Amino acid sequence: MKKNYLLGMALIASLSFNSCTKEIVYVQDGTGVESVADGAQIITLQVENGGDGLATRAGRPLYSAEAKQTIQNVKLWICDNAGNVKYVTTISNWDKDGSTPYTTGGHGRQTTIELADADKLAVGTYKIYAVGYSNNSDYDLTAVTEVKKTEEGEGKYTFSEDKINMVLPIKGGTTNEIGEEIFAGQMELTVEKGKGFKKPIVLNRQVAGAFAYVKDIPYMEGAKYLKLVASAQNQSLVLGNFNSFDLTGNGSGNGENVKYVVNGTNGKADGDYAYVISTIDLNEWFTAIKDEDGDNLIDAGENWKNPYSSDGEGHPTFQKGSAFGGEFVIPFAHVDEKQTLTLQLTNEDGTILRSWKVNLGSTDEQLKQTITCWNSESTNWSTSLSGESSSTYSLVRNHLYGIGTRMNDEADPEQPGVDPDPDPEDPDDKPESLNNKQELVLKVNDNWEVIHGMELD
Template sequence: MKKNYLLAAMASGVMLFSACSNDEAIMDGSDNNAEQTLVLQVASTGDNLTTRAGRPLLSSEAKQTIDNVKVIICQGTGNGNVKYVQTIDQWSAEANASSKPYGGATGGHGREAIIKLADGDKLAAGEYTVYAFGYSDNSDYTDLAAKITGITQGGDFNENVTLTLNKIGEEIFAGSCELKVEDGKGFYTPVILNRQVAGTMAYLTDIPCVAGGTKLQLVASDRNTNLVLGHFANHDLDGNGTATDANVNYVVNGTATATDKVIYEIALDDWFNNPALDADKNGLIDVDNNNWKGESTKYAKGSVFAGNFVIPFAKTSENTFTLQLVDNASTILKSWKVKLPTGDKQLSTHTSYIWNNNTFTENVTVQDAADKFNVVRNHLYSIGTRTLDAPTQPGTDPDDKPESLVNKQELVLKVNDNWEVIHNMELE
């Protein structure tokens, strides 16, 4: 059997596609001996899972940790009766993994598995929709089992699945494609799974020493608890945060506003032995004399870091992000407005798609403001630059540079997508 592998997938996506048999015929409704084969490729899979479900967001590095992939093929386009299901688990397990590495001379990097539809599972001629979902073990999406992983052949499946999350954010991938199986004819159609959540992180240095200050926190104008899996991008990305305008999507696929708008917190005593120490009276927390206790092999000396995946949300009349220095009672001692830099893609006129509790509404000629903007799917919004989880020279590498908080009232965001876009946000 001749196999065709598409190796251009990067960390933003997972590819599910047909492997060719006899050059052209892949799925043939008239010949039950024709092989119907799906090749599943996950590019740049990460193996270091340090949270209960999903990976932590430690940098803008293009990676993902998918433990399982669920494939659902439905009759017709959109919602339909389920004709085939398959779950690939232990995707990247250290022992007896269900997938295998690929790469070598091709330059690819990731894992792949092949699914052959048995004679009893082969699709008859007709129109179908293929859905695929990549997710983590012990996921914190509370209804994942009922709405995706528990779907069986013979039942019905509805697109625009809404999942409830009991924490800020968790990485999950999804995609779909429509296909037509014809008698005597095959097809070669990729299904690309893209990241369905956004991300935000802060890599900071020169931390102000303010009496009573105990933590830094990023507060958003809104936060959602439900994630809608629909209106998929279904395109591959060949760069991390460098997608062309034609491939950049602005999708807000979140709903159900949360009361707590804090996205992440940085406890200063996790990074400094004494956050109140300012021996040289320069207004900053002392770094020397063993006061900074961060990991020098991972972070620039004197820096602090936090990051989180987040369900996308629409802009409001308030600043989208604000960085705050607070005390134990959450009293705000100092704050910084966070904004997109001049020239950011999201400040140009674009089309957005926002979930309105029933469908995705298309909004043409949208133009966000630097401080009030939609937080969209598969975009990373960062303060400071940190491109690797484990940089070789933290703080000295040009791709590893924390943002200083000295003499600033606003911070600049950097946005990355293979993340489709990496938004480097600004502080003022």
């Protein structure tokens, strides 16, 4: 079977500057090496292809660890040391004619911007920011969309990351309180007199992800939902403390280049500690909730159905007898002495019929880390968390936490549109059995940056 890797989404800007000696500068444009005209300053933007899946969202739904992108907009701006915005541009049709595919060093979409005439940068130091986002986003993107070029005079505009310019709350009234996929990054740049320059800026995913991909679901009278619930929930996303490294591989980890950052704020962590991340409606996956063969499991076989099969060509497929639910999540810190994630089987009114604790594996690398967190009181990254454990752990940025293994939106990419039988088992598409299990396995994928193995208890 062809194995697809989640490369994550990265936005790479290669800026090249020629000196007055008319040296020739070359930039990688994704299709080969291209000569740049004398004195040119060029930015190549590249977005690499790195839900309860039933919900309709502005951003793409989460069906697997597959590398994809559906963002429609990329905004880029360049600031000097004083916060003056020297250059700003928005590409509003990124997913169509605003960019083109590339396959060199990765795969995704890219476009090239030339800084010419009055837009050329003078000698000095700068910070470059870029954000990729969806139309009709569930985030309040005012902090991004209203960035404008600094003009002299009374209405002079400056940008400062330290003044919380980059906190994005979920819009009031939206049904999405969990999070939505968005990409961002930053690069420091020094322009020296008479010297050319070429350096990448990488935009990585700014949210976490969590999913449950399961089979062998216990039959219980009145069972209707499988819910993945959390001990806490943040309601605003903080863009900052970026990981500007070009990650490679799908959850393979990049050693010292992996970061563990909670970039969420305005959180909730009270009541019964059960904030719903995703909900699987079992009636969407089975024609009836029944156990006619007496094995204490919901009948699969002919009783199973793919709720996406009517979506036409390219719909996600699943192993027969399985069920899936997942979402992008604004990262949050663990709550001391509280189970972070739990999988619950409930009836229609929410009564819990059975539950499973979802734990990180005892050898997971995250348990050895100190987690960097946004401090909303001091408005900086001063908070460091330790004490991560198998049961009380944080959901960190650009890590994917999965129960079961699902590498592609289609269970078998070589047979598009076909829901495969469960035998033989496929290591790239393997739902977790809930039959007499004491532990669920949750995996974190970091290129997403790393894969964390989770266990059900």
